[in-house]
Amino acid sequence: MRLPRFVLAAVLAGAAAVHAQTADDDRGVPLYLQWMPAHKAEVAAFEAFLAEQKVKDVVPTYQLLRSASMWRECNAAPFQVPPPAQWPLARDVLLLLQELRRTNVLGPFAVASAYRDPTLNRCAHGSKHSSHMRFAVDIVPLGPTDDQKLCAFWRAQGQAWNMGLSRYPSGRIHVDRTGWRTWGEDYTLRSSYCNQLAQKRP
Secondary structure, eight states: OOOOHHHHHHHHHHHHHHHHHHHHTTOSHHHHHHHGGGGHHHHHHHHHHHHHTTOTTSSOHHHHTBOOTTTTTTTOOSBOOOOGGGHHHHHHHHHHHHHHHHTTSSOSEEEEEOOOOHHHHHHTTOOTTOGGGTOEEEEEESSOOOHHHHHHHHHHHHHHHTOEEEEOTTSOEEEESSOSEEEOTTSSGGGOHHHHHHHHOO
């Protein structure tokens, strides 16, 4: 039985709200406004760089500065400005996200985690070679995601973008630009969800 459109819309809106809440992890605008004054100069410099590179509006700043979901357990800050040496890579990731959105490969999303320093990465059980220590994003889709379309983009254009792509059991999608690769739970191609989707195709 097909659901009436208004019922389906309500269900999707509810799902998006849940996804957004999960992505915020208490690291929404109110907490950002508490954290930001002590880091005003470095945030302003980072935003000025992104504006100069014409990527400032791709992702809200408060999301782009989210550190790791385990920041409380790790006694770390909820937000981190990446070191200036990593800003060009942040720009590159934003350019890729902009392209994924422009081509409708990705719909609306929130960034749940981006840069993290080595100490936080280690505490958060990140890989010892995690690209988050340079710059990467974990995003939470705010609606249905076409996994086939995303994986097709990675196969066709990922090498040109130097794109790393993974999807975690939580549903979060990892995107970076530190090497053309895809992986899954055991950090290998074998467990990659793109590889598993390819095997399911007729």
